[in-house]
Amino acid sequence: MAATGGAGRPEKRQAITRAATTVFGREGYVRASMDAIAAEAGVSKRTVYNHFADKETLFLTVALENSAELTGKIRELMRTYLERVVDLRQDLIDFAVDRARAVLSAGDHGALGRAIRAEVANIPADVLAAWLDAGPVASLRDLAERFAVLADRGLLVVEDPGLAAEQYTLLTFHGVAERSFWGAVPVPDEEVARIAAVGVDAFLKIYRAPAAG
Known part of the structure; x- marks a missing residue:
């Protein structure tokens, strides 16, 4: 599984990846065709193959690009709410709310994620692993690092930051x-907001550091 070397103009490639995101999100991995992606992009099928060797390569490309974009947004939210914590409970709630909004209002990006989850048994294992590592797993790693820092600051008691991030x-x-x-x-x-607040309260019952004194 390898791309054909990036032949062609960058704007064509961008049109193809945008179209592929839409078509894969709408049709799923198995049903989506290179013909449909070419039609959505307004290019010939030959142009699609000039940029991408096969459907698996194209799917992996758009899955990784979409994951990286959303992971970047979540990372920025972590910086906003968890880098300089003033009110631990409120900052954890605000981060949870904005993360949920970012993920669940992702449009075609979200549709692609739903398609991946729905067709997990049909997606090549290496593609699925790469998508997970660039998206959900990467966000959990980032959050674990934040929780480790908060533990160092004495705000949380965390023995396993990865487990805390998952919980x-x-x-x-x-x-x-x-x-x-x-x-x-x-x-x-x-x-x-209600789910975030209830969840944070449950989380802090486990992980909040005892009050000094």
């Missing part, structure tokens, strides 16, 4: 994700 995500995000079918069905903002 925080389960408590504050996955309920919203499942209820929305990963962004396909809207969830009211007040419900997103």
Whole structure:
């Protein structure tokens, strides 16, 4: 599985990857065709193959690009809320709310993620592993690093930052994700905030450092 060397103009490649994101999100990996992607991009199928050797290569490319973009957004939210914590509970809630909004309002990016989850058994294992590592796993690693820093500051008691990141995500995000079918069905903002607050309170019962004195 290898790209054909990047032949062709950058704007054509961008049109193809945008179209592929749309088509894979709409049709899924198995049903999507290079013909449909070419038509969506407004280019010939030959042009698609000038840029990408096969459907698997194109799917991997758009999956990784979409994961990297969303992971970057979440990383910025971590910087905003978890780098200079003043009110630990509120900052954890605000981060949870904004992360949920970022993930679940991702448009075609979100549709691609839903397609991956729906067709996990049909997606090549190396593609799935690369997508996970660039997206969900990368965000968990970033969050674990933040929690380790908060533990060093005496705000949390964390023996396993990776486990803490997983538990925080389960408590504050996955309920919203499942209820929305990963962004396909809207969830009211007040419900997103409620789930985040309840989840953070449960998380802090486990991990908040004891008050001094």
